[in-house]
Amino acid sequence: MQSVFLRTWWHQPHSYESVVSYLELHGALAPYRLAAALSTFSYGLGAAALLLLTDSPPTSAVGRSIFVLAIVSTLVVGVAWLRTPWPSKRVSLMFAAYSDIGVTLVLLSYGSPQTLFLALAMLAANSVYVQLFHSPKVMALHLLWAGTAVTLFSVLILLSPDTDHGLAIAQLVVLVPITFMGPTFFQHLLLKLHVQAQAANFDPLTQVRNRRGLDEALPVYYLGATDVSVMVVDVDRFKSINDRFGHHQGDAALQLVAKRLTTDGVVVARVGGEEFAVVTRLSEPDARALAEQYLSAAHSASDAAPLTVSIGIAHCQCVSSGTDVVDLITRLLRSADAAMYEAKQQGGNQVVVAGLTPRDDRAPSGTEL
Structure with a gap:
């Protein structure tokens, strides 16, 4: 049954353009644009808080540079969400990749993997955007990146003698369903509902609209x-x-x-x-x-x-x-x-x-x- 579920999820049709048109038609594109901008700004504010307000901010030049770049770029990208037209599919894919790579690099640059291990749940927040606007294949790439990031943090924590390995295992148990299971099931459901909604708008005999x-x-x-x-x-x-x-x-x-x-x-x-x-x-x-x-x-x-x-x-x-x-x-x-x-x-x-x-x-x- 699991293989049937995965095959169904993997092969479900998806159209970025039709999702954007549907949201625009129902007046939902502007709220989604605002949500994307605010989420981007919040990531930048989080990076600024880690850099300026914590007791042990990153001390290496590379780490601080990554934090500064993240703060500036989130400001630019957030403003772009508010001021420019809705992105093309290609630009949207670039935004999804930017979000995943940026979150991972910032958390790695902080220098304390266990302290920020649970912050990898932000990758699950990125999943919300991917599961709504992109195909299962894009979601699979996102989950592969998330899996690599979680594995890397786990290894770094377990190799460090000064960390609490039991706590790390508990954190991993929390991260796995949030990061992997939820996004997959929700995208499967969203795509099924989208296909059914589309089918209701087409004549089954001629395949043109009703x-x-x-x-x-x-x-x-x-x-x-x-x-x-x-x-x-x-x-x-x-x-x-x-x-x-x-x-x-x-x-x-x-x-x-x-x-x-x-x-x-x-x-x-x-x-x-x-x-x-x-x-x-x-x-x-x-x-x-x-x-x-x-x-x-x-x-x-x-x-x-x-x-x-x-x-x-x-x-x-x-x-x-x-x-x-x-x-x-x-x-x-x-x-x-x-x-x-x-x-x-x-x-x-x-x-x-x-x-x-x-x-x-x-x-x-x-x-x-």
């Missing part, structure tokens, strides 16, 4: 956007495909349509039985050009059940910072849906642009989207 997943993605996707174009795409004569070729072929047709709609820079969702929504940041002419490409891509003579689609488009400009994007897209989808039905009435396999192109949710009263 309506809930679409609403979840919209606020981040439209940050800073000046154009909003949405499409409603419906498979023509889908019932006849099911009746003639069977439901399994109908399912295959929906999977094909989802695949052919998925292009870079757009968000695709299945919002009905054979109906899809495509939301973009394109101008109306560009959205129309993309819709025409979709018409061509939807049909292939090699398909077991030849497909065509009808597409309705709705567009607006100047999305303000106070706009309720989910409500705006809902109203635009309603307008695009009406345009799609107009395309169907005209024979299908064509694009219709909604005649009304409101500017945003501040459109004049009486304007129905």
Whole structure:
């Protein structure tokens, strides 16, 4: 059972970008930024206290230099957390490595391993950041470093005749679960919950977003956007495909349509039985050009059940910072849906642009989207 647990933990999918986007979407990124800054500052204050306030501060030039470097660097890094954009994955990895290496070097430089042995629990605090933002493989590297640090301190204590070996063993017993077991179990749980949350936002048949997943993605996707174009795409004569070729072929047709709609820079969702929504940041002419490409891509003579689609488009400009994007897209989808039905009435396999192109949710009263 232990091996099954470890394999599950090791192979669980993880995306740094999706975690950051999720936290930003729910307004949690700013508190996490503040927590990272305050934690960094506190490490610097701890180093300053060890250097200036203890009875036996490090006396070697190298040790004092490491302490001074740690104090200055934590001030710089803490300010960077507060003033700069959220770090990229690479910079985040560098921060995790900086935290682990810095803690270990400062504690070693103090010169009294037993006095600060339990302070290695700070490596467990570093685990909180790693387990939330990085993969099990990164966590394994962090735990390997922590294990090396704990082993090194244990050896130094046991080799010193002036230390209390019994106390060292007791401290080690306390450190092991804090440093190794807790972080692994918590990351396993976090990743499982993240995977389940992500699964709830996607359609299991087509692997594109469902309506809930679409609403979840919209606020981040439209940050800073000046154009909003949405499409409603419906498979023509889908019932006849099911009746003639069977439901399994109908399912295959929906999977094909989802695949052919998925292009870079757009968000695709299945919002009905054979109906899809495509939301973009394109101008109306560009959205129309993309819709025409979709018409061509939807049909292939090699398909077991030849497909065509009808597409309705709705567009607006100047999305303000106070706009309720989910409500705006809902109203635009309603307008695009009406345009799609107009395309169907005209024979299908064509694009219709909604005649009304409101500017945003501040459109004049009486304007129905």
